[in-house]
Amino acid sequence: MSAGTTTSDAGPLAELTGDMPAEAEEPTRWAVLRRSGTFWSGTTIIGFWALAAIFGPRVVPWDPYATDLLHELAPPSAVHWFGTDQLGRDIFSRVIVGSRDILTIAPLATLLGTIVGTTLGLAGGYLGGLVDTLLGRIIEVLISLPLIIVALLALVALGLSSVTVVIVIGLVFAPLIARTVRAAVLGERALDYVAAAELRGESALAIMFIEIMPNVMGPILVETTVRLGYAIFTVASLSFLGFGIQPPSPDWGLAIAENYGVIAGGYWWTVAFDAAATASLVVGVNLFADGLHEALAA
Amino acid sequence: MNAALSIEGLEVAYRARGREQRVLGGVSFTIPPGGSYGLVGESGCGKSTLALAALGILPRAGRITAGNIRIAGEDLLALDAGALRRLRARQVSMVFQEPARALNPTLTIGRQMAETYEILGVPRAEGEAHAAAMLGRVHIAAASRVMASYPHQLSGGQQQRVLIAMALAKEPALLVLDEPTSGLDATVEAEVLDVIATLRRELGTALLLISHNLGVVERMCERVGVLYAGMLVEEGPTEALFADPRHPYTHGLLRCLPAAGRRKAQGRLETIPGFLPAPGRRITGCVFAKRCRLADARCHKEAPLARDVGEHGGGHFSLCHYAERVADLSRETSVEPSPASDSPAPAKTELEIENLSKTYVTGGAHVRALSGVSIVLGTGETLGLVGESGSGKTTLARLLLGLTAPDAGGSIRLDGTRLEGAASGRSQAARKALQIVFQNPDSALNRAHTVRYLISRALGRLGGFRGVRREQRLRELLAAVRLEPQYLDRRPRQLSGGLKQRVAIARAFAGEPRIVVCDEPTSALDVSVQAAILNLLAELQRERRTSYVFISHDLGVVRYLADRIAVLYLGRLMEFGPAERVFRGPHHPYTEALLSAVPALRAEHARIRLAGEIPSPVDPPSGCVFHTRCPRKLGRICEREEPPLERMADHAIRCHIPRAELPAA
C-alpha cells in the first residue's frame, strides 16, 4: 500500500463504518429528566406558584390588601376560605398573591449569587496562586459568618428594600457558590483541554468562561437550585425577622411574623396556610433540584 | 474432581437509566482444578462483569438473568448467605485492576491481611506470621514495615503484590485477576506476573485472568476465551488460538499489534473497523457481523452457534459461520516489506534541547523530575521517549510545550531560536509550532464543545483562519484525520475513544505545527483502535514532515514509530540514539531490561528482572542512579561516580561499562 492512499477496503475510512459508538445510543440527560417523577413534582409545584404570582391578583376572590377591621381574625369559612388576619384581610387571597415577592426576590438573589460566585470560583480555581489564596481567605471569612447575621447587618446598614434583600442574599450566597465552583474548577483545571487551550494562546478569561465554565455548569446548576431553596427560606426568615419584604405585602414570611403571636390564642389559620405555602415552595424547589441532580449525575 | 469454576449460559443485565441492558449473553466455559484461563476482549465487552458475576459480587445495578455458576462444585446461586460467605472465605479470591482502590485506604496493610486469617480462625499472632511470610513470597522485603503502612504509602507494584498475597493467603481453589497489571510498568508487571505464576503452581490454584494484553494472557494461561459484546466468540487452547485463530475478531486482535520489529516504513498496521455494539442492543445474526470482513447475508440474519473447529483437538470453539476461512484473511494483507533504513536519513535539526532540568518543590521536598537532558530532533523525525513511570517523560513534554517552566540553565531551541520557558511568554508562531496530543482524549477534549467548535477554534487561533477559509480548512483537516463530516456536530461523549483521539490529532495539526508531542496517545485505547491511530500518525507525518516526540511505555509501539529513541530513568537520559541501534544494541543495561520485560507475543528472549523499586526522585541514589537495580553493576565505581553520557556517532549511552561489553539483542 502506498503512502497517502486511503481507498483500500481495509483502509481507515472503513474503520468508521458500523455502529455508532455506544454513548450515542444512551438516553440523553433531558430524557432522564423527562422521566423523573421528582423533577416533575417539583416543576409542578413551582409552576403552580409562578402562575399564582402572575395571575393571582386577577383571580383571587378578595383584594388581598383590603382591610376590614370589623371582620378581623375570622376563621375559615365559605366566605373567607382561609379566614382573615388581624386587619381582616382575606388570607386565601393573600396566600395566593403572596408568592409574588418571594418568587421575584429569591430567584434574582440566587442569580446574582450564582453570577458573582461563579466568577469568583472560576478565578480562584483557574488562576490559582495568590489570587486563589486571597479569594480563599475571603470566602472562608464570609462563610464563617452566619448567613442570617450577615444579611441582617447588611440590611440594617444599607437600608431596607427588596433590592437590598436581593443584593444581600446574593452576596451572602456568592462565597458558598464560589467554593463549590472552585472545587469543580480545580478538577477541570487539571484536565488536558485547559493545557490545550493555553497552548492555543487563549486568554485567561476565554479559558475560564468558554472552556471551563460549560463543564462546571452541572455543579453550578445543582448549587443554584439548592441555593434557590435556601433563598426562599432566607427571604422568609428575613421577612419573619422584619428585615425583608415590607408590609403590606402578603408575603408568607411576613404574614407568619405578623401573626404567629396569635396562634396560641387559637387563631391558627393566620399562620398555617402561609407556613404550608412556604414549605410547599421550598419542597418544590428541592424536588426540582433533586431531579436535576439525578439527571446530571446520570 | 470438580471444576474450579464452571459457568453455563451466564446472562447478566445492568439496569441503567431505567432500562435493563444485557451485557453478557450466554457465556459458558470451565476451568479445571489448577487450570488457567485467560479472557480477552475490547473495553466494555463484559470481562469485568463476567468476573464479578462469577463471584457473586455484581454491583447493585447488575443482575444475573440466566445461567448458573459453580465454584468447586457448589452452585453459587443456590447458596444461602452463610454458605456463600464460607465459600468465599476458603475457595475464591480476586485481585482488581486498580490496586489503590481495592485496598481500604483507612486500614493498615497488616490489619487487612490479618482479616483473611481471622475469618479462617487462625490465632492472631500466627496470622501475622503467615501474613509476613506471604508478603515475603510475593517479593516484598520489609514485610513488617509494609504491614504497618497504609495503602497510599506503597507504590502501585507493592500494592498489587499485597493484594496478590492477600488473595493467595487462604490458598484458594480459584483466583480471579481482573487486569492485574495494566496500571503497572512493564518491569513491575513482569515481576508481578512471575509471582502469580510461581505461587499458583505451588498452591495448585486455578486462575481466571482478564487482560486486554494478549502477551500477558499468552504467557500465563492454558486456555483463552475471546469475549465480544458479551459473547464468547472463540475459545481454545492458548497455543492453538494464537497460532491459528478461528474467529475474524480474534484474528483482527492479533494482527493489529505492531509485530516485533515492525516499523512504520514497512506499511500500515492491521485494524478492526467499527465499534462494539451498544450494550442491551438486540442483534440478529452474528454480533460481529457489522465489523467482519467475512460477513455475508447469512451472518446478518443467522446467529452462529459455537462449534469445535480445532484441528488439534483439545476443544477449540468458534462462534463463526466461516471459521475455516479466517486463515485466508492473513494472506490478503500480508506485510509488504519495504527497505528499512538503519538510521534515519540525515535531516535538518528542528529541535535542540540542551541541559534541560526541572525540579518540583512540593511540601519542602525537591523532586528532581528531569536532570540535564540534551536531545536533538530532526525535521520529520520521531523521537521515542521511553522509561518507567516517574522517569520524567511527561515532564519533558510539558517543558517543551511551555506548560511548565524549566529550571534555569537549560535551553530549548526551535530552528535555532531559543524558546521562552512559559507558553504564555512565547510568540504565537512558537506556540503554533509545538502542539500536543494527550494520552487521554476524554481529558484533552473539552466535553462541552462540539467537534466543529473544537477544531475551528484551533484553526482560528493557531491557523489564523476566518470565515469560509476556516470552513474549508476544517474539511481538509477532517479528511486528513479520516473523520467524516457527520461527526462535526457531535460532542466528545458521543464519540468512541478512537474518534476522540482523531479529533485531538486534528486539533493538534490545525496550526500546521512543526513538532507534535504525543504523550502516550494510544495507551487509553483498545489495541484495535491503537493500530488505526498509529497508522494515522504515521501517514500525517509522511504527508507533512511533522516531527514527533512520541512517549510510550509500550516499546512495540515506540519501535514502530520512532526514528530516534531516548531512554529516561529517574529524570536522567540513559541512552539516546537511532531507534534501530538502541533496540539492536549494544545498549544500556536499563534499556535491555525494559526491552526484555515487554510481554510480546511469542517472544523468545529471556527476561531480565530488575530488583527492587524505582528509587525516589527526591533522594536519588549516588553515582549512577541505576546502580541500585542494575543487574550488570560493576562495583563501587557505579555507586560513587555518575557515568558520563558517552557518545559514539549519534548514539549516546550513560554507563561505566565499556561499549564493547554492553549487551545487545
Place this chain on the structure above:
Amino acid sequence: MRSGWGAWFARRISLSLLTLFLLSLVVFAGGQLLPGNVGRTILGPLADARAVAALNHQLGVDRPAIVQYLGWIGGLLHGNMGESLEFRSPVAPFIGAALVKSLKLAAVAFMIVVPLSIGGGVVAALKAGTAIDRTISLAGLSLTIIPEFVSSIVVILLFGIWLRILPISASWPEGAGPLDQLRHLIPPAIPLVVIQFGYIARMARAGTIEALEADYTRTAILKGLPRALVVQRHVLRNALLPTITVIATQTAYLVGGLVVVETLFRYQGIGSLILTAARGKDFPMLEGGILTVGAVYIGATLIADALAVLVNPRLAPEMTG
C-alpha cells in the same frame, strides 16, 4: 508523614489567623456602615444631643475609626477583647457565657441529629431502593426545608403550651443540674435537628452507597467477612468521612447563626449577642462575637480535617498542599 503534622498545623493555624484578621477588618468596616451611633442608641432618639455627645466622648467613639480599631486590636494582642460600649464592662464574660450556651445547644442538637441522621442515612443506603430508603430520604427532604421559625413555633405550641411536657424557654433556672439543662435545651434543639437531619442523612447515604460499591468493599466481601463486619469496618470508615466535614461546616450556623431560634426560645447564645451588638453599634462586642464564631468554625473544620486524616491517612499528602 509524621513530621508533616507539625507543618500542617502551623500552616493551617497561620492561615486561620489570617482569616480571623481579615474577618475583624470586614466586621469593622461593616460596622462603620451601620446607621446612627452608640450614644444615640443607648440614650434613645429623644435624648438631648449634648448628652449624646457627652456619652460618645466618654465611650471614646468620637475618635477616628482607625484609631478605635487599632486600639481594639492592640488590646486583643494583649488578650483583652475590650469593653462593651453598651454594657460598659469587659466583653469577654458576655462572650464566654454566650459561647458556652451556644455550644451547649449545638452539642445537644448534634447529639440528637448526628446519630439519628447518620443512622438514617446508612440504613437508607443499605436498603437502597426499598420503601425504607424512600421513606427516610423523603422525610429528610421534607424536614430540611421547614424554616426554623415555623418548626420552632410548632414545637413551642405543641410541647410547651398544649402538652406542657417541655419548657418553652431554653434558659434554665439558676443552678439547674445537667439533666434539667438538657430538658430546657431539647425544645430549641428540635428545629435544629429538623433542619440538619435531611442534610446529614443525605450525605451519609451517598457516602455509604459509594463505599458499598467500592472495590475494597468487594475485596472484604470476598474475604468472607460477615456483612456486619464489612459494613462497620470497611464501608462506614470510608463512607462517613465527607459527612464529618459537612457536620463541621454546620458549626458556624449552629453556634452563631441561630438568631431566630434564640429569640423564640429566649436563649442568650452568640447569635443574638451578635445581633444586639450590631444594632447597638457595640463594636467590641460585635467583633468579639463574630470572631468567636469564626474561630469556632475554623476550629471545627480544622478538627474535621485532622480527623479525616486520622481515619484516612491517604488524605495526608494533601495536607502539605
Place this chain on the structure above:
Amino acid sequence: PWSAPLVQAATGKPGTTIRVGTTVPAGAIDPVTVGDTGGLLMLQQVGEFLVFDQQDLRLAPMLATSWKPNQDGSVWTFTLRQGVKFHSGKTLTADDVVATIDRLADPKNASNALSVFKGVLSKGNTRKIDDHTVAFHLDAPNGNFPYHISSDNYNAIILPADYQGDFEKTWDGTGPFRIEKYTPKVGASFVPNPDWWGGRVLPARTEFSFYTDQQPQVLALQGGQIDIVSQIVVQGAQGLLGDPDISIIKIEAATHRQVHMRCDIPPFNDKRIRRAMALTLDRPAIVTGLFRGLSDLGNDSPFAPVYPSTNKSVAQRRENIAEAKALMAAVGSKGFSVTLTTEQYQEMPDYAVLIQNAAKEIGIEVRLKIEPQDAYYGSAVFGKSDWLDSPFGMTDYGHRGTPDVLLAAPLMSGGSWNAAHFRNPAYDKLVAEFVAAVDLSSQRAIAGKIETLLLEETPIIFAYFYDFLTATRKGVTGAEPTAIAQLFLQSASAG
C-alpha cells in the same frame, strides 16, 4: 400614712415569688443614662422618686412628703421624708437629692433626663434649704414642674450624693426591694428590703427574665413559666385577651403615634391637604381593630383624654371622606403619591397599612417604608434622620405624665423633635402660657385654644392614645404597673 403607690389593698398571700417577663435592658443599668423600658424597670425596682405619678395622673408623695410653688411657679420647694435609708445603710438627706438632680441636669453627664430639664431646670439651681428641704429654681415658671421629677422621669431615682456611676455594682436605692443578682441580658432577682420606710414587703422574692420579643413572653405566660408580662401590646397578644387563665391590668395612658406631615414642603405644605388626610381615618374602627378597643381616640393634638388638663369640649374629629375630597378639590389636587416612613415596632406597620388604605379614598397613594427603629431614627438630628426629615412619617411616643413635653418638642418652632417642621408663633405663645399656668382651670382654657388651632393646622395626626397593658396569671394580685412600664411589686402576690 401614705404607704405605697397602691390602688388595690395588699390582700395577697405573703411570701410568694413573683416571676416577671420583661424587655431586656439595652445596656448598662445606670440611672443617668438609661432610656429603655427594660432599664427603667430595673432602676425602679430598687430606686424611688421624690413623687409618684399615679394611674390617674395625680401626684402622690414618695420620698417627698409635700411640695409647693412660689407665686408664679418659678420656684418649687419640696419637703423630704424623714428616716429613709439607702440599702447601703446611709440615711437620705437633701444633699442626696441635690446631687441626684444636678447630675441629671448637667449637660456634661450623658444624662437621659437632659431633654426633660431643658428650658425647665439647669444645673446648680437645685438648692438645699436644710437637711430635709430642697428648693428648685426653674428657668421659667412651670405649673407642672413636680411631674418632671416624679416617677414620670424614670431617671430621677434618688441616689446617694457620692454615686460613682457604678450602679450595677451597688444598686443603692431606697426602695422596697434590694438586688439579689443581676445578669446582663438574662435576668435579675430582688429580695425585700427589711428597712423599707413603707412597711411590709409582701413577696419573698421577685425574678425578672429578659426577653427580646413579646411573643416568647406571651407564650411563657401561657406556659406558666412566668406570672407577669410587664408590658403587652394587643398585636400578638390577642390570645391573652380572651384567655380565662390570664388577667389584664389596663391603665389609661397617653402613649400614641404621631403621624407627621411636613408643613414646609409638598405635598403636605397646604393645611387643607393635611386636614383631608386626617379626615380619611376611621378612628373608632382603628381603635377596635388594632387595640380591641383598649385605647382612647385622638383628636390630632397631644391632649390625650387621660390628661386632666385636656379640654373635652373641643369636638372629636371623625372620618369624613366627602369633606376630605372637598378639601382636596379646593386645593385643586387630584391626588398624589407619597411615602410614609415608619418604624418596625408594635402595631405601627399595621396602622401604616390602614393609613395607606384610607388615603386611597381621596386619591393619595401611600407607599410604605418600614424600617428598623434605629434606621428610622438615624442620628436623631435634622438632616441625618428619616424621622426628622421624611415628608410623611410615623413616630412612636411613650406616655408622659403631662402634655408639656409633647406640646413643645414636636410642635414648637425649633422644637428638637419637630418632624412636621411646624412653625406657628400663635401656637408657640399658647404653649408657653399653658406651661406657666399653675391651676387646672386656666390650663384647660388654654388647652382648648391649642386643640382648636391644631385641628385647623393638623401638622400631626394623633389618632389614638392606647392603654398600657400588663398581663398576669390569674391569681396574681397587687402588682401595680405604671403607664411608662414601671412595675411596683411590694404588694404583689402570686396566689
